[in-house]
Amino acid sequence: MSDRISDRLSLARAGACALIRSAGLILVVLFFILPYLWMAGSAFRPREEIFSYINPLSWRTFIPVEPTLDNFRHLFFELNFGRALANSLFIAGVTVIITLLICSMLAFALARIDFRGREVVFVIVLSTILIPFETIMVSMFLTIQRLGLFDTYAGIFLPWVADAFIIFLLRQHFKEMPDELQDAAIVDGCSLFRVYWNVMLPNIRPALISAAFIKFVFSWDAFIWPLIVTRDPGKMVVQLAISRLFTDQNVLWELIFAGSFIGTIPLVVLFLILQRYYIEGVVTSGLKG
């Protein structure tokens, strides 16, 4: 008899647990999603409406009553936001390409070419990870200035292309390749460079995608360095453009939401597609490191 009661009690407890768990889950989801919902909804609001429905809380707080594309129109046609987007895209693209090229070459050399001092070079490369960008940003600025690259696109992306983290990531993957692949190629008469280009690179494609996406996100999201190194409004990147909207004398709130929306959504979409690569790239480097 007492068995039945204890059964019922544990059932009730399980039910309560499930309820708490669901409530907790909803709270967690809301915590992470609400800011995006608010941003997205407000991006399509006309100026008159922008904060009218904030209080009291209702569905109208998140969904515009009179949705409009005016904010986007304003951004693109009057504030040249498209230029900022193009700048960010261009810089990110160039950064990714050059980074992948030179970092994979060094990674290959460190992983698969036998030469004396190889480990020392690797440690030296890794040591740059210990140097936080914020502590060298001042001198990096001066270096760029001395090279005559202030306020140029190259000044923005050149400091980015030698990336110890990417080198580390790619070296890991090169090391994991079976020796037989390389040996067979060498026996067939391939130079080491051919081994790298025709044999090894195609085989670490997932790692290359990871590295490319990680670097793309970094470049797209960068703010401090483009802020320091550019002055020409025509070279503004998206993040700078958004920050300008915010710190402007005459703040137009609806544009801030719209601009943030544009600055975020492409990356989110890309992430939804490529998240596996991003996660694997970040985590496996950290774990084996």
Add this chain to the structure above:
Amino acid sequence: MQLKRPSPRASERYRSALIMSLPALIGLAIFWFLPMFQAINLGFRDFNMISGRQTWAGIENYLTAASDPLLRLTFGNTILYFLLEVPIQMALALGLALLVQRSLAWLRTIILIPTITSMVVVSVIWGLMYHPNSGLINSLLQSIGLPPQPFLISSQQAMPSIALLMVWKNVGFSMLFFLAGLVGIPRDYYEAAATDGANGVQLFRYITLPLLRGTIVFLLITNTVTAFKVFTPIFLITKGGPVNATRVVVLYIFENAFRFNKMGYASAISVLLALFLLIVSVYSLRTSRAS
């Protein structure tokens, strides 16, 4: 006897290695090592960006730094921020990892989206959410009967507010590593302990936590260094205020370099910050290895 692997002549190996390594190594030299030494060098000088004139100043910048009350304030603020952000972020990350680990991959994705969102967008949107009158957060608070808060206008609430938004942004990163660490713990351990009568809390304390030690140390160091570099949200939404409540070290470096035209001093502070972070990292590694 093992067959020797086919290998090109030494001269070809070294030549290939050199050619393939050169671009990245040059890049690292020019854009990491050079600025690092430059910063050390500049710390010993007075540098006037406008005139371009450099004068040797010895350790004057460092002496100034030692007695600069504003520097001490910014350092204190940064430490406060660190104490707020890192523990909460890591605890939340671990909790979320435990929640998400076996199923709920979609939740993992949601938690990760702030991590890839730019710092500018995060700062701007949260800055607006924290607005005392038109902000979403006060609206939410009032809808459940709580009083609205000043958040970024209050010198007490400003730093915790910044810490919260950074927790929101960074927790996904830590969660990823905890997830990977959790995967590495064999289920048999839990099953064996459970059959011995251990409950959930004990399982966590005696199996999960110890086996996550490596991950915890790694995240602790990484997140600590990141915490001391905080800049963008403060630069954009509080600008060091109210009344210096959120003035952090990197903001102070930035202002000295690009506003007060004291690049030498800014460099000296940068060097001090870098040294501090290096010591913290090495110390954490040592203590984690020892025990």
